[in-house]
Amino acid sequence: xxxxxxxxxxxxxxxxxxxxxxxxxxxxxxxxxxxxxxxxxxxxxxxxxxxxxxxxxxxxxxxxxxxxxxxxxx
Numbered sequence: 001x002x003x004x005x006x007x008x009x010x011x012x013x014x015x016x017x018x019x020x021x022x023x024x025x026x027x028x029x030x031x032x033x034x035x036x037x038x039x040x041x042x043x044x045x046x047x048x049x050x051x052x053x054x055x056x057x058x059x060x061x062x063x064x065x066x067x068x069x070x071x072x073x074x
Contacts, residue, residue, distance in 0.1 A: 001020045001041075006020055009045065012046070013032040013034065014032045025037070028053070030061055030062060033058055034050040
């Protein structure tokens with residue numbers, strides 16, 4: 001994932017920051033509890049295409065990035 005692109009992208013639901021998950025090739029929005037897929041190196045920033053983070057995933061990411069959790073959108 002291009003660092004410059006990641007710096008300018010935000011969650012379309014909450015306008016919060018995104019975290020790149022290289023292992024799953026997704027952009028994680030802690031504030032929306034969503035994971036946006038990256039397909040063919042292109043982030044798919046559509047809420048309908050995102051998957052909901054499980055409680056375990058959310059807690060794991062929140063521990064790694066405590067300042068980026070924000071308020072939940074839902």
